[in-house]
Amino acid sequence: MSRLSIATKSVAQTTVEHLYKDLERRIVASPPGLCPVDMALAFLRLCHAQTCGKCVPCRVGLGQLSAMLESVLDGEATLETIDLIERTARVIADTADCAIGFSAANMVLKGVRGFRDDYEEHIRHGKCLASLEQPVPCVALCPAGVDIPGYIALVHEGRYADAVRLIRKDNPFPTACALVCEHPCEARCRRNMIDSSINIRGMKLAAVDNAGEVPAPERMPSTGKRIAIIGGGPSGLSAAYYLQLMGHQTTVFEMHKHLGGMLYYGIPSYRLPRERLDSDINAILSTGVEVRLNSPVGEGEGKISINDLREQYDAVYISIGAHTDKKVGLPGEDAKGVISAVEMLGTLADGGTIDLKGKRVCVIGGGNVAMDVTRSAIRLGASTVCTVYRRRQVDMTALVEEVRSAIAEGAEILELHAPVRIETDENNCVTALIAQPKLIGKYGRDGRPAPADSEQPEKRIPCDVVIVAVGQGIETHYFEEKGIPIKRGVIAAADWSAVENAPGVFAGGDCVTGPATAIRAIAAGKVAAANIDNYLGYNHVIETKIDIPAPKIKDDPACGRINVKERPASERRCDFDAVECKLTPEEICQESGRCLRCDHFGFGIFKGGRETKW
Helix, strand or coil: CCCCCCCCCCHHHHHHHHHHHHHHHHHHCCCCCCCHHHHHHHHHHHHHHHCCCCCHHHHHHHHHHHHHHHHHHCCCCCHHHHHHHHHHHHHHHHHCCCHHHHHHHHHHHHHHHHCHHHHHHHHHHCCCCCCCCCCCHHHHHCCCCCCHHHHHHHHHCCCHHHHHHHHHCCCCCHHHHHHHCCCHHHCCCHHHHCCCCCCHHHHHHHHHHHHCCCCCCCCCCCCCCEEEEECCCHHHHHHHHHHHHCCCEEEEECCCCCCCCHHHHCCCCCCCCHHHHHHHHHHHHCCCCEEECCCCECCCCCCECHHHHHHHCCEEEECCCCCEECCCCCCCCCCECEEEHHHHHHHHHCCCCCCCCCCEEEEECCCHHHHHHHHHHHHCCCCEEEEECCCCHHHCCCCHHHHHHHHHCCCEEECCEEEEEEEECCCCEEEEEEEEECEEEEECCCCCEEEECCCCCCEEEECCEEEECCCEECCCHHHHHCCCCEECCEECECCCCEECCCCCEEECCHHHHCCCCHHHHHHHHHHHHHHHHHHCCCCCCCCCCCCCCCCCCCCCCCCCCCCCCECCHHHHCCCCCCCECCCCHHHHHHHHCCCCCCCCCHHHHHCCCCCCCC
16 A cells, blocks of 8 residues: 655745745736836736646747737837737637636737737837826825825824825815725835835824824915805815915805715714814815805705806806715615615714614615615614625625624625515515525626626515615706706816816816715815816915925835724724724834835935925
């Protein structure tokens, strides 16, 4: 009888696995602006090295593709080479025996079709269309262009007030964003090449938690120009802030009784306490912004006409938010006990309450709003809360930490179940949500696998309340009637925020992009302020007189990331008080010290000054 032994990893295999992890970290840290041809060639060579070499498409074809891509980079190719690359890749994708071959070829196909201009630019002029306008990954990925390495360096030295001043140069909502921003800046942080990204949102939170009251900058001399801003949300207030600093007088017309837009009416207080939001808004108003609450723009008694605003003001900025709820279209959606997420969050924001004590609640949706109402329902005393989602939990658009926190507080996530109808009793009251189990299917254009039909029987989920959280809409009918162009349900505005065929009218935020994040709305307001300033005949530049600490030459060993802690789930699920805890001085010092200061080292040294780039 032959002897068997347990296979153990050799030193070589262990080393290879570590190299793969290093490669994955390098890919994660790939900054925006990379040459797509060069990147395609690098991945193609990696795939070619992984092939077994048995089939011709992989062994020969991938090598030929690599040679052609290299000729494009070397300036030796012609425009016909691009067509040859596409044909060759298509043949390999259709004939390769394994996933390595056809996936590598498909990657090249996507690159050629999506970045053809870059290929042609290499051939015609020997260079890439990609530029180094902002080579610092975190700054490039921040919609508002906040100087992230700068304020992290200030936090590291304990200069919290200066850090807040630097943030406000590009984002007048430092506190709100410190609490609720989805931190896209962390996605390509170069620290990923060593361990994991800097907790950038956490460092902003450290700044606002320790800075105290930081007054807004002084205004520039008055220009005598007046701008009307329709909507007092993050976009409208951001535009008002920067226009005030430039010397223009702004008036904000807000239909609700509170400023803040969806920051106030769409985010529960346990995530964004109202007094913290008010600290940002009060700093904005201190610049002299005039505010008219309970002043909707529209037709009828008590409403203001946009035509009157266009006549009375030098420019108008439309920044209405997404305050209308979307219907699912399910049978029984009009039953008693069915409420929308927008209605629920708005009621709570205005100081009202919704009686959910002891009730069974089903939430339909998988985004951040769905998690907000899920967690709010728990705090309102619901006996059970089940979030029903037609895809997998991993495919949810909600932040991972929001889903994790909801589960910790007692929510159930029922994945791969598509709501079919709402069951009611003889009084038209909700008794159950009927859902159809799904299979996970093929990937769609959004990069997520779509749910597919299943032969499993429908599932009955007993409940007393159904909360619909499948998105919000924008009310644009009035503006369309007044000649403001509308396309696909949003206002048609150019990239520089000017509304088509409406001189002096600008628009930005959710009413142009559809429902988006707070930081994108803030960025839209900043861009609009600059373009309104130019439209009025000026070219103001907002600067900061803050001395950024010089980077220190030091070792950067791998070090774990410090995350913001939360109150215990058993405690926080019982109230609407703030969930997150403050970072300690020791945690702040360690985490801020992990920053690699890409604004100084590497390509970062080529970036411009710290004045606002409009």
